[in-house]
Amino acid sequence: MKPQQMIVRHKLFDRLCHWTIVVVGLVTFLTGFSFFFPSFQWLSGIVGTPQLAKVMHPFFGIAMCLLLALMLIRYYHHNKWNKYDLPWMKAVVWVLLQKEDNIPPVGHYNPGQKMLFRAFVIFVLAFVITGVMMWQPYFAPLFSPETVNWATLIHSACGILMLIALVVHVWMATWIEGSITGMLYGKVSRAWAKKHHPMMLEEEDHK
Numbered sequence: 001m002k003p004q005q006m007i008v009r010h011k012l013f014d015r016l017c018h019w020t021i022v023v024v025g026l027v028t029f030l031t032g033f034s035f036f037f038p039s040f041q042w043l044s045g046i047v048g049t050p051q052l053a054k055v056m057h058p059f060f061g062i063a064m065c066l067l068l069a070l071m072l073i074r075y076y077h078h079n080k081w082n083k084y085d086l087p088w089m090k091a092v093v094w095v096l097l098q099k100e101d102n103i104p105p106v107g108h109y110n111p112g113q114k115m116l117f118r119a120f121v122i123f124v125l126a127f128v129i130t131g132v133m134m135w136q137p138y139f140a141p142l143f144s145p146e147t148v149n150w151a152t153l154i155h156s157a158c159g160i161l162m163l164i165a166l167v168v169h170v171w172m173a174t175w176i177e178g179s180i181t182g183m184l185y186g187k188v189s190r191a192w193a194k195k196h197h198p199m200m201l202e203e204e205d206h207k
């Protein structure tokens with residue numbers, strides 16, 4: 001088979017899901033961060049006014065978490081830990097130095113991506129649980145003020161941690177040339193798969 005021959009990496013449904021999460025997530029994050037400090041309030045301008053931001057943030061947040069949960073369920077089988085992951089982790093220096101010849105092969109996702117996947121699972125659960133507990137005027141009155149304070153603290157901490165995780169995610173996506181094109185158009189070349197995810201190619205050939 002020719003190295004330039006294309007193979008599917010992301011199905012249309014998953015790509016639509018992913019890019020919808022990016023748009024909905026942007027509104028969720030900007031409105032969320034606008035509540036952090038008075039000096040961040042201008043971020044609520046993305047939806048018009050601070051009052052509208054307060055109303056819209058939970059709904060956009062729920063939509064982001066539901067779509068992300070759906071995507072995580074669909075990608076679960078690619079993100080199981082396997083025997084190829086530890087050797088890759090031990091060789092992570094070569095990955096950072098981009099010395100491809102010294103990097104042990106991995107499948108559809110490398111351990112760095114698998115760890116981010118797990119972080120996304122934790123964030124989705126934490127955001128939904130704490131977000132519902134804080135949601136005025138619907139659910140917050142069901143909890144004590146102290147519980148709501150704890151929920152707010154965890155929710156805000158997760159917001160900052162998820163932002164860091166997303167910076168890493170986008171950095172990884174831009175660092176591996178051809179990765180974003182794969183998420184945009186769905187396909188990658190066999191040569192790309194051989195270089196970055198060789199075991200994916202084997203899985204593909206055994207279909």
Ligand code: HEM
Pocket residue numbers: 009018021022025068071072075078079109113114116117120166169170173179180181182183
């Ligand atoms: C502009 C921002 C973003 C860019 C450029 C981007 C890029 C990408 C790319 C290129 C992939 C495919 C990686 C591969 O084929 O190896 C991917 C996968 C993924 N992205 Fe993003 N992404 C962005 C934002 C987000 C956001 C905001 C979320 C969630 C809140 C997210 C969640 C995911 C998930 C769950 C996957 C599947 C990977 C896995 O199963 O580990 N992405 N992204």
